[in-house]
Amino acid sequence: MILRLVAALSLILGLGLPAQAAQVRLKDLVEFDGVRANDLVGYGLVVGLNGTGDGLRNSPFTEEIMTNILERLGVNVTGEQFRPRNVAAVMVTASLPPFARAGSPIDVTVSAIGDSSSLLGGTLIMTPLNAADGDIYAVAQGTIIAGGVVAEGEAASVTQGVPTSGVIPAGATVEREVVFDFTSMQRLRLALRVPDFTTAARIEQAINGNFGTPVAVMTDAGTVSLDIGATGAPSPAHALARLENILVEPEVRARVVVDQRSGTIVMGEDVRIDRVAVSQGNLTLRVEEAPLVVQPNPFAPGQTVIVPRTEAAIEQEPGIGLAEVQEGASLSEVVAGLNALGVAPYDMIDILKSIRAAGALHAEFIVR
Template structure:
């Protein structure tokens, strides 16, 4: 048996064993925490025209006029000067799509069609054939088809309107045909690069260790907190087997860093399980100031030639609730929540307390304010 054949046989066994072994309680598949470099989707976009609308399209948008003339030119038609073909039965649109990794010519992908003018609804429209371009300006797909619109817009003769959802955006399932293959380059490089979704040195080292242990060879090494370099065989089929085996290997990611997320707009506070608080005393109280305005109207005496006046009357009330306090002693997540809930702190009060603990050096966590 040659070395290449032996190498291929080992990875077939690794893949089979990986799929049959039960997963650990806290372990995750490597494919769920990252992906191989080059195997990603690409964004496509294009400009087109939707026709067949029931009077809900663009009225006189110049972009729609140009597009309609371009469509007529494709079929050898030349419109006379001064003729404006952009009626309310057509609309200028932008078309977007995601080109999945490894897409081959002839495969179908979904497209989203959005009006860019004053079109009220794209319901019942048909997208005329148009190209979808990538970031490099090359054509990667051609789109055409009937739109499926989830929104609805109705207008009465008196000018009243009713709109449900967004009728100016539609979707065509399988509305584009792939015309060009996106080169990934992973089949020529001597190394495969696996990138983590979240940068973490510990997790990168664990991924490399898991690959080396389950393949029985020192083929993987962590180059930084995101990337793991994997020495790969030159044969493409063996590379695919290796990648499939790696994706299904189990690894335990490192614990996330201690972090507190505060959304000041919604009052939402999220604390992960790694947050700890060193001994500290917290005092919490609230002060309420209420101002009530009760203006009264003063009428002049009869035949006094006086004028009616408004007399301002204000009542100011100050109310201060008793100050509550608690002592935090190396509290865990559950203890933090119980202590703060016991004193009746609102989400905004909780954010203020955590920020004060951070400033005092008692909160060992990253405080993120959204």
């Protein structure tokens, strides 16, 4: 087994070729200062449900909002007793994109907050959407596309997806614009989505090389400052249109991410390990209950007795032996070698955790 592991690792190490790092557009690496979306939220009512709405006895806020809507429409329902099952109270959320203008449509998400079992086929009544400052920026209304389905009968029911949540594509209309004087900006900050000093320095070099003059300065690992006036562009929009497609090679930290629930392992190519020896095996404890029923002879006095009978065994599968991994081998090569020997993902995770505990794994180890 040791010879098989070493042979597999030697084959992989011999065939390993250095990969060329990919270049990424600047727009996919940074966020531009001020160019951001704003979250909106509203409280509304969905009607037209096929008996899957809120039980008004358990959701009094649904009756309150329904009463307010009817009274605004000129219908007096004060003191009336009504218990419809085709309405549901919902929370409506949306994201107001940057530079959205009045009249622009945006998508909205609708989620039930009462005991409604499904929003399938419902229609959202006109709902104002507020931002964090309390002002109304959009109004939503339309037919909901639910994210699931429910089938039920007298004794059983089946649910697929999430029928209590849905979306309305282009279901809201922007009524107010976010005040932001973008054209008067003289300096613009570029915020890296993944802060890194090397990546920030490369962004600075790429921008200055593209414009032919030092217009960008790295201020820290997550920020690059751009002097818009020095770019010679007629407006900040022209400057961003030119630099957002500049290609930059990002620097990625050596990182290993494992998910123990699904057995998923994700690793970067820069992960390295020191010289280390690995051995792994499985221990299985098996206990089986096989009770034996003993009955008396026909017409004989006595009673039926259940005699317990238990079979217990401990089985140990043969491990991969004690295998040595040479210093400087990448983790991807080691895992590929273990993979070639049929090591299960869960066993591979245990091996990686043990290598890290031994201090031989040079990477950020993240367990989810």
